[in-house]
Amino acid sequence: MALRRFNFGVTLSSWKMKYSTHSDPLGTNLKERQAQMMKKGLPVKKPIEGVKNVILVASGKGGVGKSTVAVNLALALSRHLPSQDVGLLDADIFGPSIPTMMNLSGNPLLTDKNLIKPLVNYNIKCMSMGFLVDNNAPVIWRGLMVMSAIEKLLRQVDWSPLDYLIIDMPPGTGDTQLSIAQNIPVAGAIIVTTPQEIALIDARKGALMFQKVGIPVVGLVNNMASYACPNCGHHSHIFGATGAEKLSKEIGVDVLVDIPLDTSIMEAADGGYPIVISSTSNNPLVQAYMSLAEKVLSRLSAIKDEPSR
């Protein structure tokens, strides 16, 4: 049987030579080729103009304290590096907590270039869905609209110039996480968890998701780690004790800080006057967040100095 010459000038034999190997004689290494083909369809990561480093504060689980940690981390970073600009993006479209915690409200204005001007408080530039919708109005959107909103909050806000943009992520591993991971380069992610197993299951998923999409997880925050009774000082581990340490060993990511469950952190956040600025620097709670900021910065510079993976 004579070999047919294909239209694009490749003979069957030359095709086999190109793609076949000893272990795969028919050249059917489809999986690899498929992966290559699929990569072509993915969005290209484009940095946000004027923003040097993006840090994600995430967790698979809801209610572990992502917003509280994000707000206090942003303030701690700002305190640690007073000459640098820090911003805070609330990516939780459905449950935006940043306006309450940063004591900000009102409709943002537009700049001459038609960019949304972030609202500023405590020297932090902030943007949240909460500024764009009414307090009581739910945002009942399917994933596609969420993607579009996230894109606007990233690119159509006048962030520039920013040294650090902290993004407070919503719970879960869905559209928002994918949109951010696929569209912008991220310096690193912090996973917040509480010690209980139910939270850890989801935190683990969150960490694995970041590993899947190639975002370095710089560390874990063990939030609500223990509780000291204000009456007798007795320490209890309301939400469990050793969970975060166990997770840390499992996924090879260090616990950066243990933050206790303290009513004052919650009251400060609810009141729009976060603890890092409302309390003195010798308050152990403030020191915990300052320590977190220092460790995050040192981990990020270690990642940058690593030879490209």
Add this chain to the structure above:
Amino acid sequence: MANVQILPNVKHVFLVLSGKGGVGKSTVSTQLALTLQNCGFKVGLLDIDLCGPSIPRMLGLENSAVHQCAQGWVPVYTSPEQTLGVMSVGFLLENKDDPVVWRGPKKTAMIKQFLTDVYWQDLDYLIIDTPPGTSDEHISVLENLKTVKCDGAILVTTPQAVAVGDVRRELTFCKKTGLNVIGILENMCGYVCPHCSECTNIFSYGGGESLAEMGKVPFLGRIPIDPKLTKATENGENFITAFQDSVAAQAFITIVKKYMIPQEESMDVSEPIDV
């Protein structure tokens, strides 16, 4: 499109919602389901939190798999009597630690399958545990439940302002979509120190009750932070049976008796439920 009848043999459907994450929706869903089961009803528990399915762990069903029968997927039952059947994406994962990183359309399709392809059989109650927010999962479940008589939604919150703010939105969501609101339940209200018995309101106080008043919906009650409940959900134990005299268990029993069991169906409501 084929007119598939959704949940043809389910008498009552309740959704457990919250705008806020981490307030205890899954905990409340499982405890309500266990309480109803203890009352002698046939209960189904559907977990539509696809990214963070907590229900399998809470009922000790983590390593269970879903089987197929001629009529569809068989829910995972907690006991041979088959009085509590559970469905969750957690049972469909190869590895329980695998993250489910799906965009909206895939989630919508999965939820539809949970409602149409699962062979729930005859149920007195179906409790649906939702993820936080008002997105694809919530829109899909309500769309699919249009032909089903849904008794209503139980909104869970913690007392603090940031939680209440999100639940306020969820309340508006229910009103906009015409979903009946059974009431607001305030979780994690107060912690009693095991050492000195002093009760402290770690997550503030009263937010849920004020919201219920403002939204003109019933206030269903308060559940305190009970480490025994936390431990039971971690270990997949039946808290309602093991600690039925505790404040938390009694709160769940009261909610079930007063708001979920219609008066004409209640058998010996005057007597405390003996489990």
